[in-house]
Amino acid sequence: MSFRIPQNLDELAAALREKDENTYLCAGGTDLVIHLRKEKKFHYSLIDLTHLPELSQITETEDSVIIGAGVTMTELEQSPLVRTWIPALSKAASMVGSTQIRNRATLGGNVANASQSSDTTPVLLAYGAEAEILDGTGAVTKRLVDDFVEGLEKTTLGEREVILKFIVKKQHVLSAFAKVGARKAVTISKINGCICTEIKEGCMMHPVVYLGAVGAKAGRARLIEACLEGQTLSGCDEEKIRDAVYAQIEENIPNRPSKHYKKSAAFGVIDQILDDLRRAEEEAGR
């Protein structure tokens, strides 16, 4: 059993080279510690990811925002860069767990755990985010988040791979996120969603809509996108949107008993997001 605390990427790659199936990568630990205890696992090795400065920064280039995989939900919520360029991500992070959880839980962990209720994944998917992934040879590759997250706690990341950072292209869009859980705060999403849309002459153009927790993995809601295309934020046709949302949920989970309440919950989520987008549009116009 070993506990390694790599301090730089060379040490991390070296730790990955020796990693076996009984070794876990640990960032915030908010899921892993509980999971290992639930599974009654007591003998394992760990690679700590919280002592790597490379993983804990948010930076920008001319065309992208780059977020370290070890950046916490609190940092995402407070970062001016994230609030400016990816407001939906800042909002999603602000709604994860409690203050204590947000102070530890990381973006990399939220994505790599691949829970169907992940709050940040729908946002990263809506923005077409990429991730930089390090393997045990020290090689770094780039992959779309959409290509390696499978949902239901599964990804196609290799045994000896770790996410280093996420790259989100700067886009001139408005975005917002909302969720519904069993209670108002400190809650796991029963359903969540993100809309990311261009606005031209007051109309939504090429809106990208993702819904989470209605299937193994957050999925693109093309029926809702088609309905929103060309609509103004101030004069949305509520009935049409409700029909599109209900049809989308029916398509996603036709055989689940939960589909009945998820239809009205999903409409509530989309309605809330459109409200937030309206506010963002007003602020942008000021």
Place this chain on the structure above:
Amino acid sequence: MLLRCMINGEQIEKETEPTKRLLDFLREDCGLTGVKEGCSEGECGACTVLLDRKAVTSCTVFAGQVMDREITTIEGLEQNGELDALQKAFIRMGAVQCGFCTPGMILSCKALLYENPHPTVEEIKRAIEGNLCRCTGYEKIVKAVNAVGEGEIK
């Protein structure tokens, strides 16, 4: 593993099992039993401590992860025999009943006041949304923190 960290202002080095939870390390190895175990799932906040001045649930942190970090538990708030303003306020406002949630509750509030010395009631409520109290109904707790934020209790 020889774990090196700062606990309540004192630099320590202790041989411990790094895959232990921080909660167990503090209680069993350091004798700091002010850290309470509640739900063991990061939900109730009874085990809240400060890690580099931020509130975290010590039941979801591995002991080895606090290498070279700074931890504060409820035992570390008192200075030279005098209680912290928050502790005084909790006593004066009747914000302590059974007391089990109190250490975690006070540390969540302490972290809030480090970042925001004059929080609004809404900000106080958000800071303690991860700390469950089954006795007080929260009203007196919020009033106690508010009294410190407003400078009424020092």
